[in-house]
Amino acid sequence: MSEKRGRKTARTATGKAAAKRAASSKAPATGTATGDLLFDRPAWSFETLARTHDAIEEVARGELGLDPYPTRLEVVSSEQMLDAYAATGMPVMYPHWSFGKRFARQEMLYRKGFQQLALEIVINSNPSLCYIMEDNTMAAQATVIAHAAIGHNHFFRHNNVFREWTEADSVLDELRHARRFVMECEERHGRPAVEKVLDAAHALLSHGVDRAGRGERPDPVATRARLAERARQQRLEAQDLWLRTVPSRAEPPEEGTAAAERRAMGLPEENLLLFLENHAPLLDAWQRELLRIVRWLATYFEPQRQTKLMNEGCATWCHFEIMQRLRDRGRIGDGAMLEFLDLHSMVVAQPSFDSQGYGGLNPYALGFAMMRDIVRVCTEPTEEDAAWFPDIAGNGRPVETLRRAWADFRDESFVRQYLSPRLIREWRLFSLCDDAAAPALRVEAIHDDEGYRRIVRALADQYDPAAQTPAIEVTGADLRGERVLHLRHSVQDGRVLDPLEVRRVLRHVQRLWGYAVHLTEADAGSGTELTAYRSDGA
Template sequence: MTEDRTDGPLFEGPSWNFDTLQRTHDAIEAIARDELGMDPYPTRLEVVSSEQMLDAYAATGMPLNYPHWSFGKRFAQQEMLYRKGFQQLALEIVINSDPSLCYIMEDNTMAAQATVIAHAAIGHNHFFRHNEVFRAWTEADTVLDELRHARGFVMECEERHGRAAVEEVLDAAHALFAHGIDRNRHAKHPDPAETRARLAERRRVARDEADELWLRTVPQHAEDGAAEAEADERRALGLPEENLLMFLEHHAPLLAEWQRELLRIVRWFSTYFEPQRQTKLMNEGCATWTHFEIMTRLRDTGRIEDGAYLEFLDLHSMVVAQPSFDHKAYSGLNPYALGFAMMRDIVRICTEPTEEDTAWFPDIAGNDEPMATLRRAWAEFRDESFVRQFLSPKVIRDWRLFQLVDDRKAPEYVVGAIHDEAGYRDVRRALADQYDPAVLSPRIEVTGADLRGDRVLHLCHWVEDGQQLDPLEARRVLRHLRRLWGYDVCLVERDAGTDAELFTFRSDEF
C-alpha cells in the first residue's frame, strides 16, 4: 500500500485523513517488523474527540467500563483541569488486548499521529505481547469480552437490586482495589462452593461423633479435635491469604452471588492493571525509544519532512522532560525519561562500549546486537529487575543520582551514596528497591476467620522499615471491609523483622 510513496514523504502539513493514517501506520509497522524485529499485536486505530478521551481517562483508560459515580467525579475533575489549561490530554490510550486498541485524538496533527502510532501501536503493543509479566497476568484475547461482561452485569444488577445497593458493594471493592492481586499466580485456590460444602460436612460429622459422654470424660481429646478442626479450616480457607478481594468473594458469609461477582469483576480490573504498575518504567521506556527510533528513520529516508520531524522533537522533548528536584513540577523520576535513557544506553553498550561497560556488563558489551538485547530485556524483566540489571554508571552520572537515607531515628538526613565509583552499586540497589512490588503497596494478609464462632475476620499488616498505615485511611478501609465481610474485622500491625505487635485496629471501635 506504500509502494507508490517510497520516493517521497508519507504526508505533508498537519492535516490528515484515514488514507494518510493507514499509509503512515503501514510504513511505521514495516520499520518495526523488518528493521527492528518487533512483533506487536494487530492494531485497530480508533479516532476519538477530546471529550471522548477525557471520558476514557475517567474510566481508567478502558474503552468501555461499568457505570460508577467515581468515574463521573474523575471526568469532571480532569475536564476542569484541561479546560483551564492546567494539564494536557494524552495523545493516545492503548489497550492491552488482541487485537490491540489504540485511541488517538482527532485534534492531533499528522506528525503527532505518526508519533502516537510508533509509540503506542508499536512500542506499547510489542511490550504487551512479549513481556513475561503481562503474559503471566493477563489474557489479551479475552480482555474485550471481560469488559463487555462487566458493563452488562453491573447495569443488570442496578436494574434488579437498585443503584444504591450496587454502588455500596463497588465502593467497598474499590477501597480494596490494591489488595485484589493474586501474587502467587501458580497457586491452586480451592473452589469456594466446594470449600463451603466440605466445611459443612466436616462440622456435621464432628457433631454426630462428639456425644456428651465422650466430651465429659475425655475433654482433652475434644480440645485436640477442635484444634485439628481449626487447622483444617485454615487450610481449607487457604490462609494466610494476601488477595483480600478473592478471599471475600469466596468466603464472606453474607454476600449474595451477584455481590460476589461484582467483587470478581473489580478483582479482574486490579489484576489487569498490576503488570502496568510493575513495568511502568520499562513499558514507557520501550515505547519512547521506539517512537524516537522509528521517527528518526522515517526522517533519514525522506518519508517525513524536516518540519514534521521538528514538531516530533518538540513533542518528544516534552515527554522526556525531567524537572529538577526543587522545581514545582517535580513529582519524582519521569519513567519516560529514565526508561528512554536506559534503552539508549543499552544500545551504546552493545555497539560502542567503554572499559567501564565491559567490566559492568560483560555479557552484552560489544555484542553488536542492540535490538536482540533490547527485545530480551523487554521480554524477561520488570522495572525492579531491569534497573538492578541494566542501570549503568554512565546513566547514574548523567542523572546525578544519589542515595538519601531517611532514618526517622536520626536527627537529619544522610547521603548514603553518590554517583562515584564507591556509590554506583548502592545507588542502583536503592533505586531498584523503589520499584519492588513488595515496597509499592503494604503487605496485608487474612490470617484468621472463625466461621463457627464470632466470625471475626483477622488481618495482619507486616510493617517494613517502620512504614505503618495511616490511621485515618486504615479505619476508612476497615469500614468497607466490614461491610463486605458482614461481621467485625481486626487488623494487627506487626514488625516484619521481629513479629512484635505495633498497633491494632478494630472495626467495632469506630
C-alpha cells in the same frame, strides 16, 4: 492501557497551532521531493494515517523485529478522550460514581488549562485499540502510532508480566461481561446495594492481586459457567428447610477443626479480595461475582504498575528510533521532524530534584535513557561496561538485546540488571534516606564508585511492587465463634499505615465480611506488635 499526558507530552491548542504554522511554512521552503514523504501537510487524513502506519509497521517489523498485536486505530474527539481516561481508559466499563468523580476532576483541570489531554491511549487487547485524537497534527499522529501502536503494543504482547497476568484476547469480553453484570445487579438489587460492594472492593483494589502466584486468566465462558453453578448452589441452599426436617446422623465433633479450616482457607492469604470472595460468610452470589470483577480489574492493571518504566521506555525508544529511520529514508519532512523532536523532548524532560517542576523520576525519560544506554553498551562498550555487563557488552546486537530485556523483566529487575554507572553519572542520581527518627535527611549514596551499587539497589527497591503496596494479609478468620477477621500488616522499615485511612478501609472490609475486622500492625523483622485497629461497629 497506558496514557501520557500533562506537561510531559500533551500540547496546548495554541502550541499545536503554532506547530502547524511552522510546519506548513517550512514544507514548501525546503523543497524536498514530496513523492516519498509520508505526509507533507500538518493536517491528517485517513489516507495519510494508513500510509504512515504501514510505513511505521514496516520499519518496526522488518528492521527492528518487533511483533505487536494487530492494531485498530480509533480516531476520537477531545471530549471522547476525556471520557476515555476517566473510565480508567477502558473502552467498556461498568458504571460507578468514582469514574464520574475522576471525570469531573479531569474535566475541570482540562477546562481550566492546568492539564492537557493525553495524546493517545492504548488498550492491551488483541487486536489492540489505540485511541488517537483528532486534534493532533499528522506528525503527532505518526509519533503516537510509533509509540503506542508499535511500542506499547509490542511490549504488551511479549513482556512476561503481561503474558502471565493478562489475557489480551478476552479483555473486551470480560469488560462487557462486567458492565452487563453490574447493570443487571443494579436493576435487581438497587444501585446503593451494588455501590456498597463496589466501593468496598475498590478500597481493596491494590490487595486483589495474587502477587506470589501467577495471575488469573479469566475466561468469560468459564465465568458464565461459574455463575450458573453458583445459582445452582443457591437453589440447593434454599432446600435447607427440607434438609433440616429430615432426620440425619449427628456429625461427630472433629478433632482440630479449626486448624483444618485454616488450612482449607489457605491462610495466610495476601489477596484480600479473593479471600473475601471465597470465604466471607454473608455475601450473596452476585456480590461475590462483583468482587471477582474488581479482582479481575486489579489483576489486569497489575502489569502496568509493575512495568511502567520499561513500558514507557520501550515505547519512547521505539517512536524515537522509528521516526529517525523514517527520516533517514526521506519519508518525513523537516517541519514534521522538528515538530516530532519538540514533542519528544517534552516527553523525556526530567527536571532535577530541586527545580520547581520536579514530580519524581519521569518514567518516559529514565526508561528512554536506559534503553539508549543498553544500545550503547551493546555497540560501543567501555571497560567499565564490560565489567558491569559482561553478557551484553559489545555483542553488536542492540535491538535483539532490547527485545530480550523487554520480554523478560519488570521495572524492579530491569533496573537491577541494566542501570549502568555511566547513566547514574549522567543523571547525577543520588539516594536520600528519610528516617522519621533522624532530625534531617541523609544522603546515602551518590554517583561514585562506592555509590553505584547502592543506588541501583535503592532504585530497584523503589520500583518493587511489594515496596509500593503495604503487605497486608489475612491471618485468621474464625468461622465458628465470633467470626472475627484478622488482618496483619507486616511493617517494613517502621512505615506504618495512615490511621485515618485504615479506619475507613476497615469499615469497607467489615461491610463485606459482615462481622468484626481486626488489623494488627507488626514489625516484619521482629514480629513486635505496633498498633491494632478494630472495626466492630454494626
